[in-house]
Amino acid sequence: MEYVCRWLVVATGENAEPVVPNIKGIGDFRGVVRHTSEYKNGSGFSGKKVLVVGCGNSGMEVCLDLCNHNAHPSLIVRDSVHVLPREMLGRSTFGLSMWLLKWLPTTLVDRFLLIMSWLIFGDTARFGLERPKVGPLELKNKTGKTPVLDVGTLAKIKSGDIKIHPSIQSVGNHNVLFVNGRVEKFDAIILATGYRSNTPSWLKENRMFSEKDGMPRKTFPQGWKGEYGLYAVGFTRRGLFGSSMDAKRVSEDIEKLWRAEAKHLSMTMGRSFALQR
Numbered sequence: 001m002e003y004v005c006r007w008l009v010v011a012t013g014e015n016a017e018p019v020v021p022n023i024k025g026i027g028d029f030r031g032v033v034r035h036t037s038e039y040k041n042g043s044g045f046s047g048k049k050v051l052v053v054g055c056g057n058s059g060m061e062v063c064l065d066l067c068n069h070n071a072h073p074s075l076i077v078r079d080s081v082h083v084l085p086r087e088m089l090g091r092s093t094f095g096l097s098m099w100l101l102k103w104l105p106t107t108l109v110d111r112f113l114l115i116m117s118w119l120i121f122g123d124t125a126r127f128g129l130e131r132p133k134v135g136p137l138e139l140k141n142k143t144g145k146t147p148v149l150d151v152g153t154l155a156k157i158k159s160g161d162i163k164i165h166p167s168i169q170s171v172g173n174h175n176v177l178f179v180n181g182r183v184e185k186f187d188a189i190i191l192a193t194g195y196r197s198n199t200p201s202w203l204k205e206n207r208m209f210s211e212k213d214g215m216p217r218k219t220f221p222q223g224w225k226g227e228y229g230l231y232a233v234g235f236t237r238r239g240l241f242g243s244s245m246d247a248k249r250v251s252e253d254i255e256k257l258w259r260a261e262a263k264h265l266s267m268t269m270g271r272s273f274a275l276q277r
Contacts, residue, residue, distance in 0.1 A: 007229040007254055010203060014144075014215070014235055015195035021053070025171040032188040036062060039190060042069030048187035049074070051176060053168070055081050055129075057146065059192030060153040063162045074163040074184070081129055082136040082147035083154060084113060085120050093149060097137060098241065110135025121150075127157050128164035144237025197235065208232065224249050 018035045026033060036058045042050075042065045050066050052059050055077045066073040084093050091099075093113070100109045113136055117124075124131060132139055136147035156162045165184075169177045174185045197214030200206070208216055208226030216223030220236045224246040231250045236242025 009231045011233040016198040019193045029171045035191045042066040045071040050188045051186045052190045054192030064153040078167045080132040086149045
């Protein structure tokens with residue numbers, strides 16, 4: 001099937017296909033290995049030791065779900081991470097942050113979020129969750145790394161129901177060797193390692209989108225427009241806020257081009273009609 005169109009908007013998103021890391025020896029692991037894209041719930045892991053790789057929102061929520069199904073989860077924390085309460089002052093943390101950003105600079109909003117998080121959680125570094133030196137919103141803007149909104153996982157980490165481990169060095173049989181030299185047995189490994197764009201696999205174009213990561217070559221906020229009527233929405237690493245900015249720019253640009261073409265067509269038809277008379 002072939003379609004002919006004036007404009008094409010790519011909106012397949014940053015999270016189109018699972019990222020599966022290359023872990024040494026993972027092929028020799030005799031337990032279950034599953035990406036979170038295939039994870040439904042923890043009912044099949046009751047009583048089992050499960051290692052969750054990745055401490056983002058998905059990894060944290062999977063660990064909590066495993067606890068609720070009487071499993072024994074451990075969490076790999078390789079990097080520093082911001083853990084924020086899901087709600088602050090009776091409002092969602094995300095909604096409150098977006099409201100504050102209308103009036104205050106990012107640095108002040110970050111400071112407020114960190115103070116409130118410290119008052120609610122205390123020092124998360126005590127539980128193996130070091131915070132980045134850069135604030136949560138600034139980090140999101142620079143790297144696209146989203147802060148974790150806690151839904152109850154942190155309490156399970158504090159109580160010891162969820163154990164924290166560093167990076168994996170290698171895997172074999174049912175054993176996992178960590179970079180600190182510790183070895184533990186696990187029945188399953190859940191990969192909460194995120195997703196990536198797969199745009200280059202189906203869009204045969206390499207000027208706008210990078211083949212390396214499937215993201216626009218131009219950085220935010222310039223990555224929304226390509227050549228010959230090609231646009232992108234939702235590749236900003238800034239969530240719904242970035243997608244909204246893209247969508248507005250794309251719609252305004254198409255409207256401007258549409259009006260210009262309509263005006264040109266009207267003038268051309270007018271001249272043609274005048275010549276005929």
